[in-house]
Amino acid sequence: MTIVQRYILKQFFKYFGMIQVVVFSLVVAIDYLAWISKFLAAEYNLLDGVWFVILRNLGIIVMMTPVCALLSSVVLFGLMRRNNEVVALKGGGISAWNLMKPLAGAGMILTLLVFILAETVVPVALNKSTYIRMVEIKKRNIQTTHGNNIWLRHGREIIYIKHYTIATKTLSGVSITRFDDDEFVPTRRVDAATGVYNGRSWSLKDAIIQEPSTSGGQRSRYVDAAIEMRGVSPDDLGSVVKEARQMSFFELWNYIHKMEKEGYDVTRYRVDFQAKMAFPLLCLMMVLIGSGIALTRQRHEGIPVSVGLGIGAAFLFWVFYSLCLSLGYGEMLPPVIAAWAADVVFLCAGGLLLQDIE
CATH class of the missing domain: 2.40.128 (Lipocalin)
Structure with a gap:
């Protein structure tokens, strides 16, 4: 790995970490304010309430990773263009494609990280937060077994x-x-x-x-x-x-087959099972789209324009992704298409943007 590639990776993960911390902190703060009246009514310790809100929102880190990856690549290359670093690197014989190679690797790292977190940390945190909400806050003696x-x-x-x-x-x-x-x-x-x-x-x-x-x-x-x-x-x-995100990959697979044998409708769980595989790959797609947006902008347009376009792309992603899943839940689309459509569409969109990066 060259010095330039290491520099790009370092800057990318720096901006990615900053954006993730800001987004997660805002979500936790807003959710805590929404729950504080319930904590007081249940005489629940307010400091323990902070831990509860963090646990119930850990899944936000996973859900927001593709969007944060998109915005991080936009900010990275936007700042590099403003500081004439992209021009200098291109003048030294480094193509825009070579500039993007380390970010493609970063996208794969984030894909693997999202899958691991969704399989290990997030299910445990959500199950713990559910127990706290029902038993310690609502004072309800209610629980599920392993099989729901x-x-x-x-x-x-x-x-x-x-x-x-x-x-x-x-x-x-x-x-x-x-x-x-x-x-x-x-x-x-x-x-x-x-x-x-x-x-x-x-x-x-x-x-x-x-x-x-x-x-x-x-x-x-x-x-x-x-x-x-x-x-x-x-x-x-x-x-x-238990929702699909509260179960691991193999736990969900076994649950689907168990419920099917007993004659229950598992369409929703089949869509979520496919989404468990498709969603992490969106990190790579979003990095490509963010890089394409930043590298194809004119220098005089500035970072705000690129960030605005990135936010717009992220909004379109969530709308399209949620729409496809809803159509899958309603059995209007097969589970495979409902879960993977966003990956295919945004991969094509990233490819079209990257055609003009040189």
């Missing part, structure tokens, strides 16, 4: 939910066991195949109720009418159901 089965306690009842679909607000495999007020003895059990939220409570359908009979045994009866289940909101269930 939900257990919670409401009054004298213990509720088990085998599967909860966030998009449609439907339950599958519900079991409610009620216990005696004085002794820990079950007095009633309700098993329902499905449940749907009607806006006020959950309506359980196709239920079997088991109760003690007067003769000392158990009496079971089938109820085809809807049975209400109160005390549990969709927000409570949605906050504890």
Whole structure:
């Protein structure tokens, strides 16, 4: 690696680190202010609240890495153009393509870093923040098992939910066991195949109720009418159901196959599984686009123009990426296309920009 390439890499990662710190600090500060009233109401320690907000927002570092990479390359080459460094290097026989080579390597490093963080640190942090939010702040005794089965306690009842679909607000495999007020003895059990939220409570359908009979045994009866289940909101269930970003690559893969075998719809998880592979590569695409924007601008246009174009490109990226994922969740696009479309489109856009860098 030449001295020039080392210089470019050093400057790139310096600006990248500065932008990431500023963005993450702003996100944490804003989110903390939004949560501070809840901390006070729950009598939760405000310093512990800072740690909670950091944990729940660690995923922002991963999500913002492609955008920060784009802006870092724009700022790097914008400053080099303003200081006539690009002109001097080109005059010394170094082409713009050679200037970009170290940034391509930086893009690959960031791709690997994003994948590692998304597989290790982020799932642990999100699961920990979920536990703090539900148990220590909201004081709710609710949790999930490894397979996303939900257990919670409401009054004298213990509720088990085998599967909860966030998009449609439907339950599958519900079991409610009620216990005696004085002794820990079950007095009633309700098993329902499905449940749907009607806006006020959950309506359980196709239920079997088991109760003690007067003769000392158990009496079971089938109820085809809807049975209400109160005390549990969709927000409570949605906050504890593991999202794809809370699972590692192989954990998500195994979960998808397990749920498919049991007959559940896993379209959303299939889209997220493809996105786990496609998203890190956007770091490389964004570095190419940012370099193309900065190196194709005229010197008199200045850094603000390049940064403005970079922010505009980042905005278009998020809109297009989110739109594609939404179409995939709605089964209007296959999971592979929904997740990889942004990579392909922005790779082509970067290629078009780089045609004129010389």
